[in-house]
Amino acid sequence: MIEPGKRVVVAMSGGVDSSVAAALLKEQGCEVIGMTMQIWDYSKFTADHGESSGSCCSLDDVYDARRVAESLDIPFYVVNFEKQFEKEVIDRFCDDYFKGLTPNPCVVCNQVLKFEVLLRRARELQADYLVTGHYAQLVRKDGFFALEKGRDRNKDQSYFLFTLTQEQMQYVRFPLGGMTKEQVRGHAVRLGLNVAEKPESQDICFVPDGDYVRFLEEQRGSGAMNGDIVHVDGQVLGTHLGTYRYTIGQRRGLGLSWPHPLYVVGIDALKRKVLVGEKHCLVVYHCYVDDINWLIDAPERDIEAACRIRYRHQEAPSLITVLDDGSARVDFYEPQSGVTPGQAAVFYAGDRVLGGGWIRESGMRDEGHDFEDL
């Protein structure tokens, strides 16, 4: 709850969620300032590829957000973070793919842009809080902040927020965390907000057509990166044009003929190898997670937690063992498939986020498969 009279900066995307957040706070008597991050110059991009649509952060949305701010009669600023976005998000996105990882740029964007640079902008404007339309809840317990899932389980975005620090949480608020999407839509109608609800997109905002391979090649060029596609039993089944074109669990587009369906089960960028196997080969019992941010006091010994290994994953009960270097080994009580290096692993106790980090390595190497190449 934000007290009336407080000055808040609302990160506005032009979509229904952040617009309702801004409108509700204004209604409650807060001094609301709208801000939108301009992070990517779509004019460079769409020139060759037609219109972008259905993404969350296009330049068009800057106009949408401006229109909403105007209708709410609140000050509105566009802040230009293109440089930071390119350096911190795009570069890392490309690096990760070429390292054989499958990156999650949304978490990085939250971490280094929204809750770092944008929050600083808000603080510079003497705002009490930075508000976003995320579906997640912050609960104050004993002087500490706990991050919890959003009330609407279908929309819960706590997974994307595991990098929050105690200091950031002092200044960040998620007013929609206790609402369902239906309630938010209801508020939009009640408040007369004329925000067209955009189709939900699974695509990354800077790859609006979903063709990330073309994006990578345009960013970094395509050199000789071809290599072998190898079956887990060691047999070479074919060749590929670059490991960055594959992700764990991928079945389509392998161009192999084999009696059983084959999946990508491993990627070795250094040796330019794509490892494939039958469905059961996707299953692992553990993984390693590094770069961990703990939202609780960092545990000194093993803890039990439910681990979510991608956004739309039902978290799996696990044993988390903190290793000497600060990273952790996650042992799933039930084997999990599709554990993908580069994705975030977030630890929960019930609704509460305990911490999270980046999957560095799935446990395939230790699983007793005959993976001499991995």
Added chain:
Amino acid sequence: MNRIYLDYNATSPVRPEVLEVMLPFYKEQFGNPSSVHWAGRQVSGALEKAREQVAALINASPAEIVFVSCGSEGDNMAIKGTLTALKGKGNHVITTAVEHPAVLETCEALAKEGYDVTFLPVDKDGQLDLADLEKAITDKTVLISVMWANNETGNIYPIEEIGKIAKKYNIRFHTDAVQAVGKIPVDVQKANVDLLVISGHKIGAPKGVGAIYIRRGTRMATFLHGGHQERNRRAGTQNVAGIVGLGKACEIAGAELDDYYKRVRLLRDRLEDGILSQVPDIKLNGTPDRDQRLPNTLNVSFAYIEGESLLLNLDMFGIAASSGSACTSGSLEPSHVMGAMCVEVTLAHSSTRFSLGPETTAEDIDKVLEVLPATVQRLRDMSPLYNCGRTAEGCETCETVRRI
């Protein structure tokens, strides 16, 4: 909240006298100036009067004035129209690295099409070396395009000297005078300019109207085809009310030029002196010689903070200033002008432009001087750069700050 507008280089309010003369052309005098009947005649006279008023301000003859929709259109027309018309003669353009995007990006687009473009560098104060200009000239050079005054720093360029050089080598000379007209004397004869561009909304006329001076006998290709308006130079029914407004604004600018210069210069100097004496660790962008700068413009970098933050904070106090050029999709881009002047990158990010106008008062300036130093200090206290500069030795940022 008391609102203080110090962004006249971006745009200016329409003068009441200007609006007054425009209104009849939205009501009873609605005719198309190309029509022969009474309704058309009523209007075409007003158009020609406006042409005279614009011509008088820059010492041209009315037949040399073509009305356009904005400064950017004028600049595009001057550059592309020249290169197309003189295709047989050469394909080389000389311009500067500090032009307005209307010129700079036009030239960059032409370079992509295969034209040869030289972008003259500037020194750390943003000044040109005319020896560079002469050296750049080849037998293929068909156009020199140099702005009369820079929108960001206010630097005034030696247009008369450049005009002499252009004449000596018999090269066409275009100047974007959008920031100069109405602020300092502009005389196309004295300066030997062939093409000169004016924008209405910078001098108290409305947005959507501008003019280009095309010296008599200058061969130009047309790129807006259609009717025979503007002596076949630019098709399309004229924006009559806007043009009438532009005429009036030019008349006022001419009549008030001396007074304007003295008054605005005094206020600008008061702001400049105040900031320089009250805020440490700053850098003046542009030439320190105030006579060589527009009387209304001040551009300062505040070390350790970002211009964007400062602007937003000033806005919260009702003070409108600007950083870089406001022409890019409402966002705040680091400035190519600062880049050309080799302003160190963090300082370039903190560059802030105050541009005054005829409506600016001494109280406005004093209010800025009351708010600004404290705001800068507050932002510095929050800045990681500032705190590092205070404690760590050899912080690179400190080296580049010129204490004035």
